[in-house]
Amino acid sequence: MMERIGGKVIKFGHYAVVGLALVVTVSARSVSAAEQPFYAGKTIRIIAGFAAGGTIDLRARLIARYLPKWIPGNPTIIVQNMTGAGGQIAANYVFSVATPDGLTMLHSPTGPVMNTFLEPDSVKYDVRRISVLWVQEDSWLTAFNAKATKIKKAEDMLRTAGKLRVGGSGASSPRSLRPKLALELFGADHTWVTGYRGSADLLVALERGEIHLFEEPMAGYKPIIQPREKDGTIVVLWQTGILTLEETFKRSEFIPHIPTLDEVLPKEKKAGPAWEAWKALVVPQAFQGMVSLPAGMLPDRIAILTHALEKMTQDPPYREEHQKVLGQPADALFGESADRVVKTAIKRLFEDYQGGVRYLRDLAKK
Template identity: 35%
Template sequence: MTRALVGLVAAASLILLLSVNSANAQEPFYRGKTVRIIVGASAGGGYDTYSRTIARHMGKHIPGNPVFVVDNMPGAGFLISANYMYRVAKADSLTVGHFIGGLFLQQLLGKPGIEFDARKFEYIGVPAQDNYVLGVNKSTGITGMDQWLSSKSVVKLGGVGAGSATDDIPKVLAATIGLPMQLVSGYKGTADVRLAFDGGEVTGICNSWESFKSTWRKELDAGELVLVLQNVAKPHPELPKIPLA
């Protein structure tokens, strides 16, 4: 899965077109403008971190140097923000959405509550390729997948909603290899799952390695987060000893 950046208009094409127009001494469209990035997760998580990093630097690369701001609109596994982008946000080249790519698959699967047509979004790009990893709290005593499966220990995994890797990957693992887990879904973002993890409300999560590195550093460095499985085609160079699903 990838993190999807989408807009209601062809923002990338507009930027390129406006660059050509600015050569004709026309005032750049984005001068004095503010561009909103709508991120469908709570502050402090991986999606929020990516969005704020983009917002900090993007304006320097667009003619007119607009200001970028981040609006967090969490809920229902990114569904609230996606519906807002489609039904409420103006198609004025000033609003960009940051969603999880798996959300659009949910449209094909007929997920209730979807009010958007993913085919009508204009896609700009993705800030990173996600490499998903399953991590558990060391308090579980689990140090590897074989041990987990043989022990039948049920681990409470935090999730943000259907369509996200936090939910979908554990569900697939439970259905295919009998992973003993209980999914506690409905958190507004992985930052909220991290708080629940630290407080003992949940004892694991499926998250991207990139997000773990940037927003779960304390738990990793303290040894509180134990990585047990990679859900990728080949091992990540930084995780050569973690087995593959």
């Protein structure tokens, strides 16, 4: 190949031209790779520690459908149900086994935090180091089999005959401990049946008569509990409420007609270590629904996912389906605000409710 430059004919070798072409091609590919978002072509897993059909599973699947379009690169998101030990198997996997690369998230209730206090030997991570991206407060309600127990109102708990069977998941799960502790506070005779994988299993057990009561998150009220309230199968006697920093219990604004346990429990029973234990179990209701990542995540990926979750939560189609499926608005806290709520609760449990935590550890062994 020849070219006239400055009045002279210059001859270029064949290999020089080929080499130049290769440099241009490689450079173009490098620029393209640099511009490619990290999540392009990737698959994110949301690990749900409870069985399909329950509240955690339903919300995880909503997130999996609506979140991808808000993440640069539009990754695929799948839900993997990893049941067992009240969600602790899933938490141990995400926080101590999964690579902290932003491709594995945990959607859970409070168990992964509370087990640090209630069953520390089962926890394989430092809960103070996890990254919390998103939280929703959630007041849990206790559902009774109205036909089998003949219980219609909270006062009936003080004179109930026979032994009530309380259903739960893992023995140290707050979902299992709270209804059991409530019956102890009332002085009602009861036995404990644990090992159920989630809301769907507990509901079947209730309807079959295997158990008489179980606890359900507020998000499950409309799809799971309310239809059975209307046909007289289930009666709801109380909700946990949200424990404020001033140690008052507030009703959830989404189920305001249901009183808190604090309102229906006789005053003389609201004292001593059992009542302190109840407060310790209600502290984490401020972050009952939680999306979190393992420690060691790169800050830019935390920022990407936090921003995407916030945009998703503001998206009208997501909000509409969330309300339809779970019976509550999609409002949530994100990023630093969400992380602060969880870390404040952890601090309170370490410093303010040690006596209650000890009581709960003993209760889990009964």
